[in-house]
Amino acid sequence: MTATWTFAVDRADLAKTVITEGVTPALTDGEVLLRVDRVGITANNVTYAVLGETMRYWRFFPGDLGPSWGLPPLWGFAEVAETTIPEIKIGQRLYGYLPPAGHLVVRPERLDDTGFRDGSAHRADLPSPYNAYRLTTGDPVHRADQEDLLALFRPLFFTSFMLADQVADNDFYGAEAIVLSSASSRTAYATAFELHGRGPRLIGLTSPRNVAFTTALGCYDQVVPYSRIGALDTVPTVYLDLSGSPAHRTELRFRLGAQLIRDIAVGLTTGIPNAEAAGEVFFAPTQMRKRRHDWGRDGLDARFAEAWHRFAATAGSWTDVRTGQGPEGLRQAWLDVLAGRVPPRTGRTVRF
Structure with missing residues (x-):
């Protein structure tokens, strides 16, 4: 013992x-x-x-x-x-x-x-x-000098990788804009990193104190403080909700109406369960199983490793461990x- x-x-x-x-x-x-x-x-x-x-x-x-x-x-x-x-x-x-x-x-x-x-x-x-x-x-994926980054980011990046893959796999649901709440969080900006330049305009919602940091990441086409949700363009939009804030969801739904074509709960950085309020819930293992069937285990591992190394090369400069x-x-x-x-x-x- x-x-x-x-x-x-x-x-x-x-x-x-x-x-x-x-x-x-x-x-x-x-x-x-x-x-x-x-x-x-x-x-x-x-x-x-x-x-x-x-x-x-x-x-x-x-x-x-x-x-x-x-x-x-x-x-x-x-x-x-x-x-x-x-x-x-x-x-x-x-x-x-x-x-x-x-x-x-x-x-x-x-x-x-x-x-x-x-x-x-x-x-x-x-x-x-x-x-x-x-x-x-x-x-x-492993590199000994990246273990801190891996401990912090790998599970989040896997979620982000699979989330971005699901969105792209569904032709971005026909959206012209993708809005991510809690945009300064690692899962959100890693998702934006994966999606940037591939389709719809990416809009990050964050608190006023995090606007400068989130903008400097370069992952989003636009960074908007929560207080400006009412000024978002009313175009076909997918909402990836990582904050779980009921007030922000309500305001976004009021602003976009029928133009909010997908409302997907991903996480809850505010600590408020949001699955029931959202239209659907993203669960990474579900998309992972689909891609294992599509690509095989080795194919999925290879794609994930390639995406990780591309992300880690940049993420290290965004993180003070x-x-x-x-x-x-x-x-x-x-x-x-x-x-x-x-x-x-x-x-x-x-x-x-």
Whole structure:
């Protein structure tokens, strides 16, 4: 057994947190112990917590603190600390979905040269993309000097890549304009990066304090503060909603009327669930499954890697990484992101 720790949040009050200490369980045949090494903390992780019940995110890492506490999932890197499987070696490094904890026990299945899936019973009926662990060796996306960017952006960029692909795959729904809310958020501007110059005019909605940053990105044809929604051109428009703000949706619908031809909920940077209010909900694994059928797994991986490297070459200049240390660093990063205290240029990562 190995000493470890766990960070948990109160499901009813995400600002209430606890860090507990303990030991890892003894491994049984077929299990592997991963040591969590580096993670990113973004608004995406807060979304997992806000939607923890409805989208089953609390079920990935159930913990043992009782039903009122939850472990918000994180993305990042881990190393194999113990193994009962000969094909998996101590020290191998992986990227994937991780708990806010020092260690994770997984039950690898579908092993190949790229990694494996966690076949633990409690994850069997959860969305399969979240159960994949990718070896850094041979991963066309991985570069050791980009691990902070990967921890911060990779899951968001995958969502952005698939969202942009779905929009383009549907001939932009016949729109002349695509409006993205929370335009200074990473998921929004990565989507705009992918769509820019390919079709409709891209319009980013953001708060007044973020207009300058969002404009400087160069991803949008126009950046508009929320207070100016009423001045948008009334042309056929697709709304990609990453903020979840009811007031902004209401104002946009009033302004555009029948010219709002698609209203798609993508995220909720305000922490307000928006799926019921929107016309439809985007779920990246659905488009991923379509493209795996269209392109094959290798084809999808190759296209994603090409898009990532194109994006990362630019995104590094947009991001000031601030790295915390240990469980307390994780707690502080969580509280800062939850409270909206992280400027759009700043990316929070934590090392353990």
